[in-house]
Amino acid sequence: MAFPPADQIAALLAGTGITSLELSGPQGHLRLENNPVSADILVEAPGPGRFLHAHPITLAPLAAEGALVAADAIIGLLQVGVLLLPVMSPCAGRIIAHLVESGSLVGYGARLVALRPMSSEVTT
Numbered sequence: 169m170a171f172p173p174a175d176q177i178a179a180l181l182a183g184t185g186i187t188s189l190e191l192s193g194p195q196g197h198l199r200l201e202n203n204p205v206s207a208d209i210l211v212e213a214p215g216p217g218r219f220l221h222a223h224p225i226t227l228a229p230l231a232a233e234g235a236l237v238a239a240d241a242i243i244g245l246l247q248v249g250v251l252l253l254p255v256m257s258p259c260a261g262r263i264i265a266h267l268v269e270s271g272s273l274v275g276y277g278a279r280l281v282a283l284r285p286m287s288s289e290v291t292t
Contacts, residue, residue: 181195208264211255213274217248218254221270231263236286243281246274261285 177189191198213219219233219245221229229235231243237257244266245253264282266275 209258209261209283209285210267210279211243211258211283213246213276213278213280214253215246215248216251216256216275217246217273219268219270219272219278219280220245220252221246221266225253231257231281233263233265235263237261237263237283243283255280257283259283259285269289 176220177198189198189200221231223230223245224247230245231237231241237243238259239257239260241257241265242254243257246253246255261283266281267279274280
């Protein structure tokens with residue numbers, strides 16, 4: 169029996185907590201590493217409110233999709249009444265996607281932004 173294609177096995181590993189897989193057989197040897205550092209981070213709402221991609225005065229996105237951001241950079245705002253609370257990047261990385269539309273009401277722990285961590289520090 170032949171091994172399934174490595175990309176199919178890697179896709180199955182991506183959603184698990186398995187960090188490595190090694191297969192041996194008459195056809196050869198296969199070793200795959202699932203590097204959790206490269207997995208996307210889902211930035212969550214620190215509380216309930218209205219999530220904003222930009223400050224209401226400027227309307228320019230704080231962190232557009234595809235943008236590189238530094239650790240602790242403001243990537244969005246959580247509006248609670250008249251307060252605007254920063255939503256910070258937990259690490260340096262690239263904004264992969266906004267998971268909610270700007271102006272959406274969100275609850276505590278709602279997933280707001282997908283961030284792909286970078287191995288080296290990014291400065292903006």
